[in-house]
Amino acid sequence: MSTQPVTVTRKQKEPIDFVKVEESRQFKNFMHAKKKFIVPMTIFFLVFYFTLPILTSYTTFLNTSFFGDISWVWVFALSQFIMTWVLSTIYVKRANRFDEMAEEIVKDQLDEGGNR
Amino acid sequence: MNLTYFLFFICIVVCTLIITYWAAKRSVTTNIFYTADGSLTGFQNGLAIAGDFISAASFLGIVGTIAFNGYDGFLYSIGFLVSYLVVLFLIAEPVHRLGKYSLGDVICSRFPGSSMRLMLAIGAFTISILYMIPQLVASGFLLRLLLNIDYSISVLVIGSLMTIYVMFGGMIATSWVQIVKTIVLMSGTFLLSLIVLSNYNWNIPAIITDVQAHSPLGEYFFHPGHLFDHTIELISLQLALILGTAGLPHILIRLFTVKNTFEVRRSLLSATWIIGTFYLMTLILGLGTIALIGYETLVATDSTGNLAAPLLAQAVGGDFLLAFISAVAFTTIVAVVAGLVISATTAFSHDIYHMVWKKGKSTEKEQLYAARWTALAIGLLSTIFALRLETMNVTFLVSMTFIVAASSIFPVLLFTIYWKKFNRTGVIAGMLSGLIVSLVLLVLGPHVMHPEHGLIGREAIIPLYNPGIIAIPLGFLGAFLGALASGNQSENEGDYPAFFRKAQSATRSRSDAS
Numbered sequence: 001m002s003t004q005p006v007t008v009t010r011k012q013k014e015p016i017d018f019v020k021v022e023e024s025r026q027f028k029n030f031m032h033a034k035k036k037f038i039v040p041m042t043i044f045f046l047v048f049y050f051t052l053p054i055l056t057s058y059t060t061f062l063n064t065s066f067f068g069d070i071s072w073v074w075v076f077a078l079s080q081f082i083m084t085w086v087l088s089t090i091y092v093k094r095a096n097r098f099d100e101m102a103e104e105i106v107k108d109q110l111d112e113g114g115n116r
Numbered sequence: 117m118n119l120t121y122f123l124f125f126i127c128i129v130v131c132t133l134i135i136t137y138w139a140a141k142r143s144v145t146t147n148i149f150y151t152a153d154g155s156l157t158g159f160q161n162g163l164a165i166a167g168d169f170i171s172a173a174s175f176l177g178i179v180g181t182i183a184f185n186g187y188d189g190f191l192y193s194i195g196f197l198v199s200y201l202v203v204l205f206l207i208a209e210p211v212h213r214l215g216k217y218s219l220g221d222v223i224c225s226r227f228p229g230s231s232m233r234l235m236l237a238i239g240a241f242t243i244s245i246l247y248m249i250p251q252l253v254a255s256g257f258l259l260r261l262l263l264n265i266d267y268s269i270s271v272l273v274i275g276s277l278m279t280i281y282v283m284f285g286g287m288i289a290t291s292w293v294q295i296v297k298t299i300v301l302m303s304g305t306f307l308l309s310l311i312v313l314s315n316y317n318w319n320i321p322a323i324i325t326d327v328q329a330h331s332p333l334g335e336y337f338f339h340p341g342h343l344f345d346h347t348i349e350l351i352s353l354q355l356a357l358i359l360g361t362a363g364l365p366h367i368l369i370r371l372f373t374v375k376n377t378f379e380v381r382r383s384l385l386s387a388t389w390i391i392g393t394f395y396l397m398t399l400i401l402g403l404g405t406i407a408l409i410g411y412e413t414l415v416a417t418d419s420t421g422n423l424a425a426p427l428l429a430q431a432v433g434g435d436f437l438l439a440f441i442s443a444v445a446f447t448t449i450v451a452v453v454a455g456l457v458i459s460a461t462t463a464f465s466h467d468i469y470h471m472v473w474k475k476g477k478s479t480e481k482e483q484l485y486a487a488r489w490t491a492l493a494i495g496l497l498s499t500i501f502a503l504r505l506e507t508m509n510v511t512f513l514v515s516m517t518f519i520v521a522a523s524s525i526f527p528v529l530l531f532t533i534y535w536k537k538f539n540r541t542g543v544i545a546g547m548l549s550g551l552i553v554s555l556v557l558l559v560l561g562p563h564v565m566h567p568e569h570g571l572i573g574r575e576a577i578i579p580l581y582n583p584g585i586i587a588i589p590l591g592f593l594g595a596f597l598g599a600l601a602s603g604n605q606s607e608n609e610g611d612y613p614a615f616f617r618k619a620q621s622a623t624r625s626r627s628d629a630s
Contacts, residue, residue: 021617031620038205045201046358052194053354056340057347063339069324073187073340080194081392088204088388092381095209099377102621 021109030101037094041087048083052076120436121263124443128300132281132450135292139285146483149286150217150462151372158379160295162386165370167294168455169196169361169387170301170394171251172258172448173514178395179428180421181343182402183414186333188343189402191350193395195357197388202362204384207526210533210619212371212380219365219525220467226532226615227540230472235547237467239524240365242551243517244460245498247366248453250513252502254422255449261418262426262442271502274446278453279495282461283488290454291373297451298390304444305397308425311432312404326407337406349582353515356584360518363526366459401425408432457494465490512563512581516554519584523591524550531595533619536612538599545598550591557583 021027055062055076062073143149156164174196181189215222219240220233252271259270281289316322324338331337344350361367371380405414405424409431417423429441465487470478478486528546531538558564561583562576570576580586 027617027621034620042202042205045198045205049194049198049358050351050354053191053347053350057350068321069328069335069338071338074338077187077190077194078396080198081396084197084201084388085392087201088385091204092385095381096378105621 021105024105024109026105026108030098030105033101034098041091045083045087049080052080118435118439120439121442124439125263125446128443128447128450129277131296132277132289132293132447135296136281136285136289139289139292142288143284143286144484146217146466146480146487148288149484149487150458150466151369152287152291154373154375155288156291156373156379156383158374158382159386160291161370161374161379161383162390163298164291164294164373165367165383165387166390166394167296167298167301167451168366168370169391169452170298170448171452171514172254172445173251173511174395175301175305175398175448176258176422176425176445178398179401179405180414180418180424182399183405183424184411184421185343186327186331186337187340190399191344191354192357193398195354196361197392197395199358199361200384200388200391202358203367204381204388207362207368207529207533208371208380208384209377211368211529212374212377214533214615214619215372217369217372217466218462219368219529220463220471223528223532223543224471225618226612227543229540232540232543233467234472235544236525236528237463237472239547239551240463240467241460243364243521243525244366244456244463245494246513246520247364247517248456248460248498249501249505250510251449251453251456252498253505253508253510255446255453256502256506258422258445258449261423262445267506268503271499274450274453275495275499275502277450278457279492279499281450281454282457283491283495286487287373287458290458291370293454294451297447300447301444302390302394304441305394305401308429308432308437308441309397309400309404311437312400312408312428315404315408315432323403323407327403330410331406332411348585349580352580352582352585355588356515356518356522356582359522359526359588361521363521363524363529364517365463365521365525366455369459369462370455401428404428404432457491457498460494461487461491464494509569512558515582516558516563519557519582519587520551520554522584523554523587527588527592527595531599535599536616538595539602541602542595542599545601546591546595549594549598550587553590553594554583554587557587 052073056073062076063071066072066075145153147153174192178189178192181192183189211219211222214225218237220236223236224233252275255274256267256271259265259274260267263270281293312323316326328335328337333342336342344353371383374380374383402424405428409424409427414421414424414427417427426438426441426445430438433440465483469486469490470476470483474482524547527550528543531542531546557578557580560577562570562579562581564570565572565574565576567573567575578586
């Protein structure tokens with residue numbers, strides 16, 4: 001969490017061809033990287049979350065003991081907390097990198113008027 | 117009311133009013149009034165989000181539900197927490213980049229126009245009011261139980277405080293009241309959890325044994341299925357909880373109170389840690405209540421279970437701790453309702469008055485004037501409503517709010533941000549289908565239609581207490597079909613490439629970008 005995004009305050013001199021920016025390899029790579037991270041993660045946490053109520057509704061094996069009186073269902077329930085904390089921490093780390101990539105695009109493409 | 121209670125309450129009222137006074141002197145522009153000028157740090161905003169989100173129903177209600185139903189009560193906590201992943205991964209950054217003050221701004225940055233803004237404003241306003249009324253009613257009962265003061269006096273006190281905070285102090289006062297609330301609430305629950313654990317010498321198995329001995333559920337206390345016997349009901353609730361937060365306007369407008377996306381992420385990261393820790397502590401309190409006080413005493417005192425935490429406080433710490441926990445509950449209530457007042461106020465005065473009615477041409481001074489009067493009107497009207505609803509059970513409106521949010525605002529936001537072919541018709545169809553379907557399901561469901569205690573004394577047509585599993589897919593379907601039905605009018609679609617770029621990558625602070 002050390003990389004604060006640089007704020008761009010530069011004045012724009014000439015109109016920028018945004019369609020070109022949009023179609024540039026740099027921007028496409030950026031969106032691809034973002035999607036490749038967010039989509040699987042989102043699917044993962046949704047599946048992980050709904051697995052718990054589905055398992056407790058249709059099966060009873062989570063009621064078996066994990067340790068003493070504590071059953072597996074509680075382990076799974078508490079792991080939802082751990083999952084939330086871990087994923088949100090990972091997201092924040094990765095998103096800071098995405099911000100850097102976006103900054104680079106802004107710098108490179110806007111300086112060139114979108115001609116790169 | 118004895119002196120200890122009185123001092124705690126006066127202390128909280130005076131502290132929050134000092135905050136409001138300090139904030140009022142600073143709230144001189146609309147930007148400051150609606151978003152505190154984006155001046156909060158990520159961590160402060162995280163505290164404020166937690167303060168906005170954790171209602172008295174979560175604090176007192178969940179402790180009681182866990183004490184009564186064991187595992188099933190804890191399901192609410194899981195849903196509330198995991199829902200922040202949906203906000204963080206899919207919604208938060210685009211909303212921050214695109215909006216200025218309200219959700220109407222977010223949608224209108226892709227689909228400019230009065231009808232779009234009006235639709236979103238009505239949605240946001242309705243959801244905030246639907247959520248505020250039951251909170252006010254519950255607070256009236258709660259203070260009556262805790263302090264032995266009259267229902268109407270309790271509602272009047274809380275109603276006036278929330279109105280004063282927002283009317284004079286705007287978002288700065290609301291934020292800081294929420295920050296103070298989170299600190300007080302976390303300290304209170306932490307202290308109470310420590311006392312419970314030390315009562316058992318930190319021996320968790322001993323707590324479990326005692327819980328099983330004192331709950332009528334016995335050894336099955338820790339098994340699922342005591343609150344939700346229907347699979348559909350259970351999945352439906354979980355669906356509404358995980359998707360609802362991402363459509364709650366009073367939470368989403370808190371994303372405008374920081375200066376950039378870096379701080380947005382820090383806000384939500386802090387919020388998940390605080391909220392998660394809080395719900396783990398309510399688990400300890402729920403188990404502690406049943407272990408130390410027992411089921412019979414709890415039911416005899418209050419059959420809803422809302423008094424579990426206060427009873428526990430009294431049992432382990434006497435009147436002083438009870439007074440402290442009551443004060444915590446009071447702070448919890450005022451912070452949440454203030455957040456709802458400012459959310460409804462923004463929807464009305466910024467979107468409807470300034471942008472739609474005055475076509476965005478009213479001056480700063482007029483806008484501020486309108487915002488303050490709107491806050492006053494909303495505060496007054498909600499208080500009057502809450503006073504008249506004393507005899508009605510309206511707690512189901514809380515879970516309804518999550519369903520309405522998840523089936524109207526959430527699908528519309530998601531499609532607007534990510535779907536290239538989405539269009540104006542889709543926005544209107546999505547909002548309307550979500551709102552109408554939720555309300556129809558509510559009326560046809562067992563909250564309203566019930567042979568014994570329903571408004572309509574007959575068997576419910578749709579026997580679901582949590583109709584999210586029908587309403588949410590229909591909301592999505594409405595938005596989807598609406599967008600397809602209107603065909604490919606390019607004007608209708610808005611400028612998606614420019615919008616998309618801004619939603620995904622604008623790292624400049626919002627004030628520069630807008």
